[in-house]
Amino acid sequence: MKLVILDRDGTINEDSNEYVKSADEWQPLPGALEAIAKLNHAGWHVVVATNQSGLGRGLFDVAALNAMHAKLHRLLAAVGGRVDAIFYCPHTPDDKCQCRKPAPGLFEQIGERYGVDLKGVPAVGDTARDLIAGVAVGCEPHLVMTGKAMPLRGRTLPQGYPDNTTVHQDLAAFADYLVAQG
Secondary structure (H helix, E strand, O other): OOEEEEOOEOOOEOOOOOOOOOOOOOOEOOOHHHHHHHHHHOOOEEEEEEEOHHHHOOOOOHHHHHHHHHHHHHHHHHOOOOOOEEEEEOOOHHHOOOOOOOOOHHHHHHHHHHOOOOOOOEEEEOOHHHHHHHHOOOOEEEEEOOHHHHHHOOOOOOOOOOOOOEEEOOHHHHHHHHHHHO
């Protein structure tokens, strides 16, 4: 099974320091949906692993989160793409759970659900915590220079990123890279 795990905010859609709290606020990054469709058309199953502490902070509820994800699915379908599943952590950092990235819990859940070893599975995100969570279960780390990583464009990655991190301009560049790998 060809599986890729993507972060959501800052990787697929615009991020916000004020949190993305509604379907209206959820806006895809340019080319991101088409990138997912390209991956799908090349035989890749795409799964999302996302921290959603806005739930635990009371900034939005599960119905609002479901509306955001319904918008994602609708817009993806319009460009011929799909996300197979969305795994999310609803906790705040204070909860000290095992599913909030950089802890690997979401990735472990994905491996269990799909019955696969995640060794070598590409994990894509815009922060070190996205990549650290994936690397903990053997994923290949890929950083996109969108969202929180934008200030790092053109710079050497600071300490804290996995040594074997591959850097891409955005999700479209990652999709091009992965499809070219075969």
